[in-house]
Amino acid sequence: MTGALPIFDLPEVDPKLSDVLPAGWLGLLRGTSGSGVSLLAKQFAHAGLGHDPVHYYSTYERTDDVERAFRDFGWTPNGLEVINLSDEYYERILRRDLEVSRARETGLTYRDLSDHPTVPLRRRTYNLANRILADLAAMRGSFRLVVDSLDFFLEVLDPSDVMMLARQTRHHAQNLGGQVLLVIQPDIHERRTSGLLEDMADLVVDIHGAEPPRDDRRTLHVRKVRNHPERTQALAARVTDHGLTLVSPSDRDPSRTEE
Numbered sequence: 001m002t003g004a005l006p007i008f009d010l011p012e013v014d015p016k017l018s019d020v021l022p023a024g025w026l027g028l029l030r031g032t033s034g035s036g037v038s039l040l041a042k043q044f045a046h047a048g049l050g051h052d053p054v055h056y057y058s059t060y061e062r063t064d065d066v067e068r069a070f071r072d073f074g075w076t077p078n079g080l081e082v083i084n085l086s087d088e089y090y091e092r093i094l095r096r097d098l099e100v101s102r103a104r105e106t107g108l109t110y111r112d113l114s115d116h117p118t119v120p121l122r123r124r125t126y127n128l129a130n131r132i133l134a135d136l137a138a139m140r141g142s143f144r145l146v147v148d149s150l151d152f153f154l155e156v157l158d159p160s161d162v163m164m165l166a167r168q169t170r171h172h173a174q175n176l177g178g179q180v181l182l183v184i185q186p187d188i189h190e191r192r193t194s195g196l197l198e199d200m201a202d203l204v205v206d207i208h209g210a211e212p213p214r215d216d217r218r219t220l221h222v223r224k225v226r227n228h229p230e231r232t233q234a235l236a237a238r239v240t241d242h243g244l245t246l247v248s249p250s251d252r253d254p255s256r257t258e259e
Contacts, residue, residue: 006047007179008040013222013235018229021202024142024173026166028197030186033205036237036244039073040207041148041183042066042232046075048144048179055081055135055145059152061227073243083135085128086152093125097157128153129165136169142177145169149183159193166200202226207237213225218244249253 004018029044038061048054058066063082070077116240123209132147147153153162166182173180184197198204204224212216218237225231236247 005051008044009047010220010246011245016231016233017203017222020231022174022226023177024175024179025202025226025252026170026173026182026200027205028182028201029181029183029205029207031057032185032222033208034207036239037183037207038148039069040205040220040244041071041146041181042069042075043079044181044204045144045146046070046243049076049079052141053081053139053143054079055083055143057083057085057132057145057147058147059085059147061148066243071239075243076164083131085131088126088131089128089156106162109121118242128157128259129161132165133168133229136172139172139176139178143173143179145173145178145180149181149185150186151188155191162199165198166197171258184210191199196226216240217247218246220246 007014007017008019014060029037029041030038042056045054046058056066059067061084063084066082067077067080070080132145136145150162150166153165165191169180169182172177172178182197182201184194186194201224203226206221206223208219208221210219216239218239220233220237221234222232238247239245
């Protein structure tokens, strides 16, 4: 696909994917904590900056931490829209629950709170899935979107609601030519949900970390490319000052000794 935008900013991989992926697609990026999965998610977001609106939904990192990570690897975060869902969820749901719990500890009842003119009580209408869908509904052209990570959604929402979000997000991506990357940890969720997400995804990429002393090495496994199983591959990668970079299989780890 001539002139296609980079996907992960990996020249050895991007052309093989952009050539066969549809204009709008949904990808699943899987990896355990410390594997480099969040770094690759940011690399995917950075690769779209300056071309399309890029929305990065964080569920555990502070906004400043996301932007600082960009600068640490020499990427400008200009134009990046970071939406901190964990902060929003705390302010709209958890903080209110905490205030009510504290009030009850002092002997106040729900009726006391309701009758008190200085304590506004609002119905809790905040929903994580609706939060993203509202942003998608406002988009009018191609976009790039990252959810890091979907684990938080599966923790606080019913799996059926998470599947609805994934389906509608993919629908918007297909209609508008958007590229969506959902980050998730493998093997910790109910098998049916994991299987449905994998089946829905157009692209599935796994990252595996190495054990010390080779802790800069990673294995990048392109596990699924819809309708093109011949494009799947496993590649050696390394974390460098510029992000995740592929390395030649012949490159040896200098920490290893000859047997």
